[in-house]
């Protein structure tokens with residue numbers, strides 16, 4: 001038995017006579033993950049830690065303490081790995097299925113405004129918003145593959161100062177609510193997973209990530225419902241903020257896609273987001 005296997009047996013309190021296999025899990029998007037197979041069944045899902053795993057741990061504890069939403073709680077973590085129960089048959093879900101879940105999570109978070117000291121530290125800052133203009137200028141070439149008029153984007157950003165939205169509350173954001181991080185099990189229960197990008201910001205930041213996966217007309221439909229259902233008083237201002245976050249989010253991700261994928265895959269993804277988002281981007285920017 002090798003050392004890694006021995007360690008795992010100890011960590012998970014597995015009997016010595018059980019049969020243990022560790023298999024690389026599919027093509028994980030960002031991090032190295034493994035299925036831990038005990039006596040022929042995938043029983044645990046293990047991720048190697050990254051510099052933000054500590055932050056994620058804090059988030060899990062916070063969410064579970066206040067029962068804020070459904071997450072897959074780790075059964076073990078140390079400085080190297082985090083191990084979760086393996087959930088079989090997980091499937092990606094989009095905003096259509098997760099909309100109510102997102103709203104419920106955010107409504108509960110809004111009632112906890114005084115409890116959030118922990119995520120006001122630097123690791124929860126949303127640099128995608130504060131450093132947006134700098135990033136766009138730095139990655140001009142990438143942005144221009146998605147949206148040709150970069151000055152128009154920068155003008156829009158400058159017309160929407162951070163202070164303009166001071167009245168809108170901030171909460172814990174998941175940070176990357178794309179369908180691979182919203183997972184449904186075979187009973188239909190939806191989990192939010194992978195809180196690596198968690199940040200402290202307006203709730204619209206999370207909403208707009210999930211909107212990128214749907215076409216512009218459907219996005220408008222969900223935005224109307226969202227504004228109605230969220231307990232934010234200044235609805236006009238909230239709508240402006242959602243539009244601002246939509247622009248920042250979509251442009252930011254057009255850069256991220258090109259940084260994280262090979263050219264062919266990146267081009268295919270950009271095409272998809274172009275189809276979904278260009279109409280809405282055009283509408284927002286023409287009214288600026």
Ligand SMILES: Nc1ncnc2c1ncn2[C@@H]1O[C@H](COP(=O)(O)OP(=O)(O)O)[C@@H](O)[C@H]1O
Nearest residue numbers: 028029030031045072084085086087180193194
């Ligand atoms: N506990 C789990 N059990 C089974 N599969 C999982 C589990 N957690 C994640 N997965 C699968 O692995 C994929 C990647 O997981 P995630 O935590 O989002 O890693 P990454 O940081 O690579 O995006 C998910 O989309 C899901 O399909």
Ligand SMILES: [Mg+2]
Nearest residue numbers: 029180181194
């Ligand atoms: Mg993920």
